[in-house]
Amino acid sequence: MAVCTVHTTQSLNPTCSISKPSSFFGHSPRQLVVLASPGGNSSTIPKRKGGVLKVTCSSGDTIVIGLAADSGCGKSTFMRRLTSVFGGAAEPPKGGNPDSNTLISDTTTVICLDDYHSLDRTGRKEKGVTALDPRANDFDLMYEQVKAIKEGKAVDKPIYNHVTGLLDPPELIKPPKILVIEGLHPMFDPRVRELLDFSIYLDISNEVKFAWKIQRDMAERGHSLESIKASIEARKPDFDAYIDPQKQYADAVIEVLPTQLIPDDNEGKVLRVRLIMKEGVQYFKPVYLFDEGSTISWVPCGRKLTCSYPGIKFAYSPDSYFGHEVSVLEMDGQFDRLDELIYVESHLSNISTKFYGEITQQMLKHSDFPGSNNGTGLFQTIVGLKIRDLFEQITEAKAGASLQAAKA
Amino acid sequence: MSSIAPSAALAFPSRGGRRRDASLIPCAVVKYKGTQMRVQRLSEMIEKKVIEAQEVCAGSGADSHECRVAWDEVEEVSQAKADLRLKLEVENRDPLESFCRENPDTDECRVYDD
Numbered sequence: 001m002a003v004c005t006v007h008t009t010q011s012l013n014p015t016c017s018i019s020k021p022s023s024f025f026g027h028s029p030r031q032l033v034v035l036a037s038p039g040g041n042s043s044t045i046p047k048r049k050g051g052v053l054k055v056t057c058s059s060g061d062t063i064v065i066g067l068a069a070d071s072g073c074g075k076s077t078f079m080r081r082l083t084s085v086f087g088g089a090a091e092p093p094k095g096g097n098p099d100s101n102t103l104i105s106d107t108t109t110v111i112c113l114d115d116y117h118s119l120d121r122t123g124r125k126e127k128g129v130t131a132l133d134p135r136a137n138d139f140d141l142m143y144e145q146v147k148a149i150k151e152g153k154a155v156d157k158p159i160y161n162h163v164t165g166l167l168d169p170p171e172l173i174k175p176p177k178i179l180v181i182e183g184l185h186p187m188f189d190p191r192v193r194e195l196l197d198f199s200i201y202l203d204i205s206n207e208v209k210f211a212w213k214i215q216r217d218m219a220e221r222g223h224s225l226e227s228i229k230a231s232i233e234a235r236k237p238d239f240d241a242y243i244d245p246q247k248q249y250a251d252a253v254i255e256v257l258p259t260q261l262i263p264d265d266n267e268g269k270v271l272r273v274r275l276i277m278k279e280g281v282q283y284f285k286p287v288y289l290f291d292e293g294s295t296i297s298w299v300p301c302g303r304k305l306t307c308s309y310p311g312i313k314f315a316y317s318p319d320s321y322f323g324h325e326v327s328v329l330e331m332d333g334q335f336d337r338l339d340e341l342i343y344v345e346s347h348l349s350n351i352s353t354k355f356y357g358e359i360t361q362q363m364l365k366h367s368d369f370p371g372s373n374n375g376t377g378l379f380q381t382i383v384g385l386k387i388r389d390l391f392e393q394i395t396e397a398k399a400g401a402s403l404q405a406a407k408a
Numbered sequence: 409m410s411s412i413a414p415s416a417a418l419a420f421p422s423r424g425g426r427r428r429d430a431s432l433i434p435c436a437v438v439k440y441k442g443t444q445m446r447v448q449r450l451s452e453m454i455e456k457k458v459i460e461a462q463e464v465c466a467g468s469g470a471d472s473h474e475c476r477v478a479w480d481e482v483e484e485v486s487q488a489k490a491d492l493r494l495k496l497e498v499e500n501r502d503p504l505e506s507f508c509r510e511n512p513d514t515d516e517c518r519v520y521d522d
Contacts (some may be wrong), residue, residue, distance in 0.1 A: 015418070064429050069486065072487035072488065072490070072491050073491075091506075092503070092506075093505040094507075094510075095506060095507060095509075095510040095511075096507075097505040098442065098503065098504050098516070121484070124477060124480075125481075126476060128473035128477055129473070129477065129478055130477055130480035131480055131484065132480070158436055160486060162485075162487075163446055163449065163450065163488060164489040164492075165481075165484070213486075216486065216487075216488075217454075217486050217488045220454050220455075220486065220489065221451060221454070221455050222451075222452065222455030222456075222457075222458040222459070223453045223454065223458060223486070225460045227461075227462070230461070230462075230465070230479060231461070231479040231480075231483050231486075233470075233479075234461075234465070234470070234475055234478075234479035235479060235480055235483060237476070238476065238480075310490065355420070368498070369498075406411065408521045
């Protein structure tokens with residue numbers, strides 16, 4: 001998407017560099033052909049012999065999204081849904097370090113914040129700190145590099161290898177349209193927080209975390225219910241001290257809890273998911289049900305829609321979260337059929353879809369992903385659409401500002 | 409979308425409906441030695457680090473720094489193994505595919521024979 005407009009050479013944005021076009025691996029260059037005329041009317045394109053310059057304008061139109069999650073990087077499901085909303089599939093950089101944590105699509109680059117570990121596995125063992133501890137992470141470098149990418153400069157980012165536990169040689173990251181920084185500490189450092197255009201915190205309750213880790217690990221040789229429990233317990237103090245407090249800064253929190261529809265359910269299969277959306281965030285209008293700002297309780301299953309057990313229940317209300325005004329949309333239960341999904345979608349407002357049924361289409365596209373039949377998939381998809389909307393608004397605002405500057 | 413009957417059941421995965429054996433990765437997908445090595449290495453590390461953590465915590469106490477670090481390591485390798493498994497299951501091809509196309513002569517890119 002072209003943000004740069006036609007300028008005279010004097011007003012050309014100083015961070016644009018003039019270069020010969022070359023092929024960049026895994027990433028299409030964003031280039032704009034600019035016909036520059038000294039002192040000419042900027043709205044006409046003058047004839048000029050040999051006056052075609054190729055200007056690479058990655059002049060700070062990157063938006064940065066922070067995603068806090070305690071589940072490793074390449075949080076594939078959320079990332080896949082997000083990049084899918086923008087179109088294209090996110091893949092590891094081709095031909096580089098096979099243990100890279102980075103994902104790149106046409107529009108989006110996803111960076112794993114573990115790459116900013118200042119201590120590798122051995123180093124952490126020596127110092128007696130977990131990966132959750134800020135002392136194991138280089139926030140200066142994180143800030144420096146995210147800032148640089150945001151300003152349109154490529155950076156050599158370190159790679160933390162999760163297999164070997166070592167820090168590998170860096171990989172080149174070119175500024176994308178959308179940069180997602182994902183990991184344990186995207187909102188920990190205030191300077192990095194300032195760079196985020198939007199931030200999300202994935203808040204998994206202890207019971208659900210335990211159920212998910214059981215599903216993840218029970219079949220591994222070496223693991224047992226006790227070891228899984230012990231691992232969660234041992235990480236809890238650092239998690240509570242360093243990771244959990246970040247949620248007060250998030251623009252959107254996706255809270256995952258056990259269902260209230262099935263008494264004494266401990267399998268963690270049916271989920272109650274809450275999308276907590278901060279009010280007053282620029283370019284972000286919270287999703288609502290029926291009547292913005294009111295309190296709604298909605299069971300869509302009834303005469304028009306038949307659902308199977310345990311059904312679906314929605315709630316929407318204004319609330320307060322760490323002193324901020326928020327709107328909370330909540331879904332408990334599971335989707336079973338296509339018509340349930342479309343029915344629900346048709347009753348939600350401010351969902352930033354481009355056409356009727358877009359949410360349903362996105363959910364169907366990834367029906368093999370975990371969470372596709374419940375609130376996690378639904379809200380992740382909605383957040384993806386919100387981010388797309390945010391991106392388009394910011395881009396439009398910047399283009400408007402450039403035009404103003406050019407006219408001045 | 410109009411070609412799908414509205415009441416069609418959606419084929420959503422049953423999350424944890426049946427316990428899958430995490431050590432069995434679809435063989436058709438593990439093509440290169442490097443991937444098989446990573447799968448094996450991570451499995452072994454999980455086993456080893458769980459035992460280590462249990463020993464360290466028994467010795468230094470459940471609240472000690474050493475104990476927390478030990479279980480954090482278990483978490484790290486467990487997640488890494490799960491990520492690799494997910495990659496293989498969802499993408500249905502060897503993650504080393506593009507790397508091995510550029511570097512076919514490395515040890516990692518030898519075709520894995522079961």
